[in-house]
Amino acid sequence: MEDGQRMYSQQGGLTNMSGNVLPQYNMGQDEPSDQRKQEIGDILQQIMTITDQSLDEAQARCRKHTLNCHRMKPALFSVLCEIKEKTVLSIRNSQEEEPPDPQLMRLDNMLIAEGVAGPEKGGGSSAAANATAAASGGQPDSAIEHSDYRAKLAQIRQIYHTELEKYEQSDGSEIKNSDYEAKLAQIRQVYQTEYGKYEQACNEFTTHVVNLLREQSRTRPIAPKEIERMVTIIRKKFAAIEMQLKQSTCEAVMILRSRFLDARRKRRNFSKQATELLNEYFYSHLSNPYPSEEAKEELARKCGITVSQVSNWFGNKRIRYKKNITKAQEEANVYAAKSAAAHEGQGTVSNWFGNKRIRYKKNINKAQEEANMYAAKTAAAAAANVGPEGGAAGYNVGGGQAGMYMNLNGGDNYQSSDNSVNALRHVISQSGGYSSDSMHSTPASMYEQHMNQQITPHPRSQNGSPHDQKPDDSTDSWCAGAFMQGLDGEGDNYDGSSDEPGLKRPKI
């Protein structure tokens, strides 16, 4: 077979074959049948023996030429093709038309999603396969390409690993988006380069095989369908390489991603100064703790962090701040209910109340202390700059008179509280009111100022001037903060937000 193949491929001068097939096809009908049989037998004999013989070039050329020029040759060729097609090919054809490999599709999807195979390239992968198919036809000796590409893929992996090692050597904490993008771009570039090479090799090989087959089709029965089938086979073979390349790339992306995300996930505390700045902003904008983009940028700049970190911080802060308050509220509600029940049923007011008081205060203190501290700070700073009036104005950044996002003041809600609230107030008042060291250490007037001017839209009608009272010597100080507001039954610290045009998310 090898000899035959070599010989066929060396036949360069038989290019006019196909054109002659049809005209000569009917000629055989003029021949006497026995003579025809004889001739066909001769031809077959020649075909059978030709591959067994080791011929020198001159001999081969001569014999082939003779054979090719025989007037029966086209007819015989057609018949053989037909037979071949009807037997072998029909069976194999039934196995074709399989759906695209789901695994490959997944890889493609991932590469597109990760931006490694861009839209133009992503379509390219399937389009490339089609192009490959269109160009093609061949013998499965792609083993060479296979090993070649394995080597290249190994090279790609090495590049990735080198890059990743560089990562680890450099300070992992310094990994930023730009780094990730850069690495991804590298991967993309390598991938696209390799993919280009792959495509080229695939096309070249397919073209080569198709040419070979076409060449051979002059001397042996090779139907177009068979060539197509070969193309399919080649494509499948190459698909393995393609798959490997894509898998490799996906792997690299995944590793990069995980390293990058891991690195980012590693929590690093902000500097104390940054936290101070953020807290200052937060508590001085308690009514509407949603910094604008500009504010975020400025904070980010001042704190030496990114804008998204600022956003994260505020998101976390809002939630946790609210959580503290909500927790206190919930306890208060339960507390109130218990109290009412105790009153009604003459139940024993036990240590339970004492514990509740303590825990309730604890939750409240946490939020309050912080709020107070930053309120005082801001006020002091503002006062230093603008004077007392200006300082007060400084709190009211979110548009105080409009309903506040975080309404920390009981205000009217307190007045409209139901029985359970009254019961709660009663118990609370019996507890001796709110007092804590932290409150003493904080300018009470500042606290009140903050609470009334910033948090509450309206001054509390019953509490008199906030500046005249200290939280710890007033029973109402228990509910002076935000924390009693939930007792009105709605339990919504954010209430009023729905009325507020300025608030971004009227909810909860």
Added chain:
DNA sequence: CCCTATGATTGTTC
């Protein structure tokens, strides 16, 4: 070593 605080991520809701 346990616990809390907190920055970051992920999933859900609007």
Added chain:
DNA sequence: GAACAATCATAGGG
């Protein structure tokens, strides 16, 4: 797409 809510994972304090 922004904000919320839940969760993860670590820092840091006791």
